[in-house]
Amino acid sequence: MEIRLYKNHTIRNVWRRALAVAVCFCLLPAAEALHRIDPDQCEPLPDNSSFHHAAMARFSTQSGSAELWADSQRLQALIDALDSLAADGLEPADYHTDALKHALAHFKTWGQLGKCDIRLANDAYLRALTDLRFGKTHKREEHAIWYAATLSRGEDPGGVVTLALNGLDNLAQALTDARPDLPRYRYLRRGFVQAQADFPQTWAQVPNGPTLEKGDRGDRVALLRERLAAEGYLTSPPAVRGQLGAPFDDDLELAVERFQRRHSLTVDGKVGARTIDELNISPQQRLEQIRANLERLRWLARDMERTLLLVDIAAARIHYYEDGDLIWSGRAQVGKPRRATPELKSVITHVTVNPHWNMPRSIFLRDALPSILRDPLYLSKRGIRVYDREGNELTQTEADWSNPHGLRLRQDPGPGNALGQVALRFSNPFAVYLHDTPAASLFESQNRFYSSGCVRVEDAMTLTRMLFRHASPDFKQHFETVRTSGESQNIHLPRGVYILMAYWTAEADASGQITYRPDVYGSDGQLLALLE
Numbered sequence: 268m269e270i271r272l273y274k275n276h277t278i279r280n281v282w283r284r285a286l287a288v289a290v291c292f293c294l295l296p297a298a299e300a301l302h303r304i305d306p307d308q309c310e311p312l313p314d315n316s317s318f319h320h321a322a323m324a325r326f327s328t329q330s331g332s333a334e335l336w337a338d339s340q341r342l343q344a345l346i347d348a349l350d351s352l353a354a355d356g357l358e359p360a361d362y363h364t365d366a367l368k369h370a371l372a373h374f375k376t377w378g379q380l381g382k383c384d385i386r387l388a389n390d391a392y393l394r395a396l397t398d399l400r401f402g403k404t405h406k407r408e409e410h411a412i413w414y415a416a417t418l419s420r421g422e423d424p425g426g427v428v429t430l431a432l433n434g435l436d437n438l439a440q441a442l443t444d445a446r447p448d449l450p451r452y453r454y455l456r457r458g459f460v461q462a463q464a465d466f467p468q469t470w471a472q473v474p475n476g477p478t479l480e481k482g483d484r485g486d487r488v489a490l491l492r493e494r495l496a497a498e499g500y501l502t503s504p505p506a507v508r509g510q511l512g513a514p515f516d517d518d519l520e521l522a523v524e525r526f527q528r529r530h531s532l533t534v535d536g537k538v539g540a541r542t543i544d545e546l547n548i549s550p551q552q553r554l555e556q557i558r559a560n561l562e563r564l565r566w567l568a569r570d571m572e573r574t575l576l577l578v579d580i581a582a583a584r585i586h587y588y589e590d591g592d593l594i595w596s597g598r599a600q601v602g603k604p605r606r607a608t609p610e611l612k613s614v615i616t617h618v619t620v621n622p623h624w625n626m627p628r629s630i631f632l633r634d635a636l637p638s639i640l641r642d643p644l645y646l647s648k649r650g651i652r653v654y655d656r657e658g659n660e661l662t663q664t665e666a667d668w669s670n671p672h673g674l675r676l677r678q679d680p681g682p683g684n685a686l687g688q689v690a691l692r693f694s695n696p697f698a699v700y701l702h703d704t705p706a707a708s709l710f711e712s713q714n715r716f717y718s719s720g721c722v723r724v725e726d727a728m729t730l731t732r733m734l735f736r737h738a739s740p741d742f743k744q745h746f747e748t749v750r751t752s753g754e755s756q757n758i759h760l761p762r763g764v765y766i767l768m769a770y771w772t773a774e775a776d777a778s779g780q781i782t783y784r785p786d787v788y789g790s791d792g793q794l795l796a797l798l799e
Contacts, residue, residue: 309386312386312390318422322424323390326431327389332385335388336380341435342370345438347438348439349362349391349395355456355561356557356798357395357399357798363387363390363391366384367391370384370387393431396434396442396445400447404794412611413612413695413696415613415614415693417614418614448568449567452565454775454776455564455775455781459561461779462557463554465499466553466554467550469549473487474490478537478539479491480538484514484515488513491546495522498526500522501518501522523536527542529780530782531582553783555795556773556783556791559791559794559795560771570612570767572767573588573589573590574764575764575765575767577769578608578767581771581772583599583715583716584599587730594733595733597725597729599723600717600722600723601716602719606719606720608722609695609768610770611766612768613693614693615692615765616692618690618691618731619689619690620756621684621750621752621753621754623677623678623684625677626676626678626685627698631671636668639663645663650684651679661674684705686702690703691730691734699721701721701723701724701727703724703728704727709723714787732746734760737762739761
């Protein structure tokens with residue numbers, strides 16, 4: 268009798284549990300029910316690119332993902348790893364974290380994971396690895412870097428799948444391995460985390476007005492103190508900071524100089540219009556600027572060859588690395604906003620010593636033509652020759668300037684040549700190159716956006732000799748002989764050198780301290796829109 272009662276009780280419990288499950292299942296929204304059981308009803312994934320589709324198919328086959336995520340600890344580890352993407356400037360919610368947390372709760376309650384949940388987990392994991400390795404927006408043409416035909420990006424979905432499979436026992440480490448192995452990236456990520464922790468929600472805005480400098484007093488000086496203190500540039504006690512009558516003193520001047528140095532401004536300790544503009548950028552805007560540049564560095568990480576000529580467009584500087592060591596650095600002049608220097612990767616193959624300058628048509632029509640029409644000696648004073656369509660040389664008076672589209676201008680080599688003594692050549696469709704310039708005084712400017720797209724190099728001859736430094740003595744002597752002869756000649760490098768011309772507006776040192784550059788080309792906002 269006792270056994271019979273026990274059995275009846277057991278049977279009743281089983282039926283009660285089954286009924287409870289059925290009732291709860293029926294109470295689920297219809298869409299969720301389908302989401303749990305019918306893979307054909309899964310919502311479309313946000314990225315249907317062939318790369319991602321291939322990676323998903325391979326991973327699903329090779330990992331046995333139906334069993335893979337039927338482990339609450341591993342699914343929790345995936346969610347935790349995805350949450351860490353916030354430190355990379357990526358939004359964890361873009362990787363299904365809300366849905367996966369819901370799936371985890373469902374799994375813990377019912378011991379079952381739906382096929383759509385498994386698909387979302389696969390997608391989130393592979394998408395996170397891919398975005399860290401290549402950049403979330405790397406395939407968007409709006410921000411594509413041009414690559415020479417001989418250079419391959421090697422974006423193989425098999426590599427992402429291998430990384431994913433190898434990281435299954437430690438998902439956090441898998442994401443770490445996917446992040447760029449690049450000091451610039453690590454440092455900026457560190458700076459981003461520090462900024463997220465340290466930045467206040469808001470900081471004081473300094474009203475526009477006359478330039479502020481040492482000795483000034485008033486409300487604007489008090490707000491300047493408050494603003495600089497909010498970001499740690501000024502360490503005066505709060506009681507002093509809040510005094511409206513406190514003057515613009517030595518400590519405040521030093522704080523302004525520190526701010527100017529970190530924001531690529533002229534360091535003079537005076538607060539003019541440009542410094543005020545930078546001061547009044549909000550904490551959230553600064554965080555967004557850092558996010559944009561973390562994305563840029565994810566694009567660029569695999570392009571940073573150990574031997575590389577790197578043109579930092581936004582800073583208007585050039586760095587030459589050899590086997591990972593920085594061996595030369597100098598200032599540059601880059602393109603004006605309306606004639607921006609393009610982003611590209613190519614190979615420097617040769618240099619032109621004592622180059623002619625074939626004036627680009629845009630410069631001819633926009634800049635030179637009005638001066639030619641005003642000054643009959645404009646061309647002769649500058650050593651510029653004019654040719655017709657057939658290549659016949661014309662005098663300035665013979666040329667038909669009312670129909671300039673059939674004319675071509677070329678400047679002879681010499682001290683006044685726009686390209687100076689040397690031009691570094693590399694394949695690209697933009698007709699840009701690096702070159703010397705007689706306009707040396709412009710290198711003293713803080714923001715050197717003066718050219719029509721090409722890159723003017725300060726002390727270009729020294730840089731050129733660095734590119735030849737492993738050549739034979741005879742080769743070097745030949746170069747010097749041509750240089751002193753005044754004749755124009757192409758000389759090929761003993762071996763090609765990678766050149767990367769790239770644009771970024773924030774970078775950090777090893778401590779995470781960030782230096783900002785003005786976004787002269789207005790690129791940050793466009794990139795942030797793509798990230799969203």
